[in-house]
Amino acid sequence: MIDYPSTFSENILSLPTAGLSQDDQAALQQLADQGYGLYYGLTKQYAEAIIAMALEADIREYCPRDSAERFASLEATQQWLGKKRGMFLLLANSAGGQLELAGYGWAGAETSAEVTGGQTTFAVRIGQKHQGNGLATPFCRLIVDGAATMYGGRDFWLETWGSNGGAVHIYHKLGFETVAEKAAERPTADGSRVDDVRVTMKLANELLPNET
Numbered sequence: 001m002i003d004y005p006s007t008f009s010e011n012i013l014s015l016p017t018a019g020l021s022q023d024d025q026a027a028l029q030q031l032a033d034q035g036y037g038l039y040y041g042l043t044k045q046y047a048e049a050i051i052a053m054a055l056e057a058d059i060r061e062y063c064p065r066d067s068a069e070r071f072a073s074l075e076a077t078q079q080w081l082g083k084k085r086g087m088f089l090l091l092a093n094s095a096g097g098q099l100e101l102a103g104y105g106w107a108g109a110e111t112s113a114e115v116t117g118g119q120t121t122f123a124v125r126i127g128q129k130h131q132g133n134g135l136a137t138p139f140c141r142l143i144v145d146g147a148a149t150m151y152g153g154r155d156f157w158l159e160t161w162g163s164n165g166g167a168v169h170i171y172h173k174l175g176f177e178t179v180a181e182k183a184a185e186r187p188t189a190d191g192s193r194v195d196d197v198r199v200t201m202k203l204a205n206e207l208l209p210n211e212t
Helices: 022-033 044-053 057-062 064-070 074-081 136-151 165-174
Strands: 036-040 085-093 099-109 120-126 156-161 176-187 193-203
Touching: 022 036, 022 136, 036 136, 044 074, 044 099, 057 064, 064 074, 074 085, 085 136, 099 136, 120 136, 136 156, 136 165, 156 165, 156 176, 165 176, 165 193
Parallel strands: 120 156
Antiparallel strands: 036 085, 085 099, 099 120, 156 193, 176 193
């Protein structure tokens, strides 16, 4: 087991398979069959790619804090990493043999007033170019289980919006249960605000692989 990183890494590494379940192995194979690989760590090069992806309309619609705060710049990203965040990258094999960012996600130590005993925050994004390929479910599974086996993550929780039905469905499919729902105004990509429901969810530890 290793500590959550708190700064940029020199290189990205393939997700280790030790400790992953058969379902996780199948998820990795599903991604590989479609030309994608899962890596962990965050170099400055891929941070620049995340900064660009965070500006996409689909991400800004439900996750405006990515472009406005977390990944507004390399300096902002470094400050965010300082909170101890394990970054996971979904990379596609492109035509020139280069690895292209297709999605990003993270897990890290953080509590929530809405989740009794919640210890590990979790989030995932899929780039607009790669949506509709069935990537979100295996990517989410591997972030959670990878963080559990590598960093000892437990008591995972997340926040999403009720109007983001696709995301809510995937989280329920993976075993997350809703623990709180509150009416709230959601900031949107165009800077306006709309009425929505803030949904907080938690994953039972029994669904996680054992720590290594």
